[in-house]
Amino acid sequence: MKSTNFFRKTFNRVNPNMTLIILLLVVLAIVSLLFGLGLGPISVNPGTVGKILLSKLPVIGKSIPHTWQQLDENIVIGLRLPRVCLGLIVGASLAVIGVTMQALVRNPLADPFILGVSSGAAASATLGMLFGVFSFLGRYSLSISAFIGSAVTIIFVYTISRVNGRINITQLLLSGVAISMIMDGVTRIITLSAPNALGLHNATFWMSGSLAGAKWGYLTLPLVVLLLCMILLMINYRGLNLLLLGDESAGSLGINVQRLQKMLVLIASLMAGVTIAVSGSIGFVGLMVPHFTRLLVGGDHRRVLPISALLGGILVVWVDVAARMLLAPEELPVGILTAIIGGPLFIFLLKRNTREKKVIAR
Amino acid sequence: MTRLMMNQLNFSYGDANVAHDICLSVERGEFVGLIGPNGSGKSTILKNLYRALTPDSGSVTLDGDDLFSLSHKAAALKLGVVGQENDVPFDFLVEEIVAMGRSPHKKLFDIDNAHDRYIVHHALEHLGMADMAKRNYLHLSGGEKQRVLIARVIAQECDFLLLDEPTNHLDIGYQLQIFDYVKRLGVTVLSAIHDLNMAALYCDRIFVLKSGRIIFHGKPEEVLTPENIYDVYGVRCDTHLHPTTGKIAITFLPAGL
Numbered sequence: 001m002k003s004t005n006f007f008r009k010t011f012n013r014v015n016p017n018m019t020l021i022i023l024l025l026v027v028l029a030i031v032s033l034l035f036g037l038g039l040g041p042i043s044v045n046p047g048t049v050g051k052i053l054l055s056k057l058p059v060i061g062k063s064i065p066h067t068w069q070q071l072d073e074n075i076v077i078g079l080r081l082p083r084v085c086l087g088l089i090v091g092a093s094l095a096v097i098g099v100t101m102q103a104l105v106r107n108p109l110a111d112p113f114i115l116g117v118s119s120g121a122a123a124s125a126t127l128g129m130l131f132g133v134f135s136f137l138g139r140y141s142l143s144i145s146a147f148i149g150s151a152v153t154i155i156f157v158y159t160i161s162r163v164n165g166r167i168n169i170t171q172l173l174l175s176g177v178a179i180s181m182i183m184d185g186v187t188r189i190i191t192l193s194a195p196n197a198l199g200l201h202n203a204t205f206w207m208s209g210s211l212a213g214a215k216w217g218y219l220t221l222p223l224v225v226l227l228l229c230m231i232l233l234m235i236n237y238r239g240l241n242l243l244l245l246g247d248e249s250a251g252s253l254g255i256n257v258q259r260l261q262k263m264l265v266l267i268a269s270l271m272a273g274v275t276i277a278v279s280g281s282i283g284f285v286g287l288m289v290p291h292f293t294r295l296l297v298g299g300d301h302r303r304v305l306p307i308s309a310l311l312g313g314i315l316v317v318w319v320d321v322a323a324r325m326l327l328a329p330e331e332l333p334v335g336i337l338t339a340i341i342g343g344p345l346f347i348f349l350l351k352r353n354t355r356e357k358k359v360i361a362r
Numbered sequence: 363m364t365r366l367m368m369n370q371l372n373f374s375y376g377d378a379n380v381a382h383d384i385c386l387s388v389e390r391g392e393f394v395g396l397i398g399p400n401g402s403g404k405s406t407i408l409k410n411l412y413r414a415l416t417p418d419s420g421s422v423t424l425d426g427d428d429l430f431s432l433s434h435k436a437a438a439l440k441l442g443v444v445g446q447e448n449d450v451p452f453d454f455l456v457e458e459i460v461a462m463g464r465s466p467h468k469k470l471f472d473i474d475n476a477h478d479r480y481i482v483h484h485a486l487e488h489l490g491m492a493d494m495a496k497r498n499y500l501h502l503s504g505g506e507k508q509r510v511l512i513a514r515v516i517a518q519e520c521d522f523l524l525l526d527e528p529t530n531h532l533d534i535g536y537q538l539q540i541f542d543y544v545k546r547l548g549v550t551v552l553s554a555i556h557d558l559n560m561a562a563l564y565c566d567r568i569f570v571l572k573s574g575r576i577i578f579h580g581k582p583e584e585v586l587t588p589e590n591i592y593d594v595y596g597v598r599c600d601t602h603l604h605p606t607t608g609k610i611a612i613t614f615l616p617a618g619l
Binding site (some may be wrong): 014 | 369409412413414433434435437438439441442443445447449450451452453454455458461462464465466468470471496518523
């Protein structure tokens with residue numbers, strides 16, 4: 001009884017205790033990090049993982065006794081640490097992209113995967129990778145080409161689904177499905193006509209999403225973009241809240257709606273681009289996480305944004321653990337698992353959405 | 363003193379011209395009604411005023427300043443709007459929706475303080491909804507939602523309200539209640555009104571629209587004559603001064619009579 005009271009007092013829509021929630025989630029993220037580093041085909045226990053990590057810290061590192069095998073250290077630090085960190089960043093980014101797109105199209109069913117943005121990014125990324133279309137952009141050519149793909153898709157879907165100045169939900173979901181099919185088709189054509197054999201492998205990677213093969217070099221850009229976009233979104237949290245009331249109401253409450261929407265398109269496609277460039281398309285995280293966040297703390301973006309980011313990171317780390325454990329030593333792509341978990345939730349939300357409409361109409 | 367002055371405003375959706383050379387003015391403290399049949403351009407004119415639409419030509423001044431060169435925020439500090447959008451597809455509490463009315467008063471990093479909470483509470487109390495503050499907006503009835511939006515515009519603390527058929531789809535009790543609340547605020551109001559008897563009861567002046575043009579304007583008793591109403595709506599009616607209200611009361615006559 002006491003624990004449920006505590007839960008209710010902390011997590012509720014009316015007056016959630018934000019400091020405590022964030023603290024709890026940060027602790028949970030650290031615990032997830034320890035388990036994420038330890039669990040896998042070759043498991044290392046979390047205590048040892050902790051010691052290995054501490055020994056890498058500059059000052060106290062020297063005082064930790066070296067009681068583990070070198071192999072464990074190589075697995076934890078060399079293989080899994082970049083992967084788990086990438087999982088945290090990618091998960092946080094995907095959740096925040098979901099929140100952003102939901103505010104943009106004013107519908108809780110928006111997600112980069114469902115609206116075809118991931119497919120768009122994958123198509124232009126494949127184009128860039130296999131034919132070197134964007135190679136003049138240098139080191140970040142892959143991310144930039146994915147960004148261009150996602151930006152084009154968002155603008156496309158957004159324009160198609162606007163009917164008389166309003167986003168029409170049927171139009172939105174259908175145009176998302178159609179565009180993601182078109183883009184997947186384009187990706188296949190590109191890979192099949194690719195001059196090298198690498199193509200097929202990479203296209204499969206983007207269509208199913210995976211964190212395997214993470215390197216330290218992959219982390220910088222997504223992290224910088226995540227932090228930057230988070231700051232921008234948090235500054236505009238009021239605007240995001242107001243957008244949910246509708247364009248006209250937001251405008252009459254002092255928001256420059258067009259400018260804000262352009263910014264959101266830019267933020268969502270930038271984050272989607274750099275995230276998808278390193279992880280492929282991992283679906284439904286942007287749908288699931290904001291939904292549960294709203295259940296926990298209500299709809300105010302000042303709370304939804306940071307909590308979604310933390311929950312998203314934690315979720316992806318755990319799904320990734322499952323992805324490498326379930327069929328070990330084979331690896332499942334993370335995207336397949338998130339789809340299996342997220343798909344049913346999407347259907348449930350869709351059902352509930354139409355049911356509520358009927359109740360109101362009556 | 364003239365607060366709002368609209369001069370020769372034109373607006374068209376593609377080829378369809380829905381507002382022709384509209385000129386209207388609202389004086390300080392007045393309650394001005396816009397009436398006319400469906401599709402006559404009432405909402406269009408209001409949307410041009412709250413900048414959901416951009417006019418093709420014409421000018422609007424608010425307290426002497428060009429309305430269209432004000433920033434969105436500056437305009438929101440003067441003009442409060444209750445439009446026809448009232449569905450919010452996300453979970454928000456009633457008090458959170460009302461608190462959104464405080465936005466134009468907020469700077470970039472401000473969070474809501476005790477003063478804002480006081481105003482939100484006061485606005486809800488004003489509409490007799492104080493006990494609904496923690497309810498989920500999604501689960502309210504149409505009339506309750508409309509009252510929440512009125513509370514939001516009260517919390518916005520503007521002295522000029524633009525209302526777009528604020529009592530649409532509400533039963534007679536709520537219709538009277540909402541107009542009474544607005545009237546009691548003592549602010550300047552420009553409202554599109556569907557029901558002619560309501561317009562007669564509350565408006566100081568009325569502008570009548572037909573096919574995007576203003577064809578009559580003046581005091582309710584000057585404008586709401588059987589001839590004018592037949593001209594605009596194509597229905598026959600009787601009008602008389604009601605002994606209790608002292609306002610025009612309209613009785614519509616069915617075709618068979």
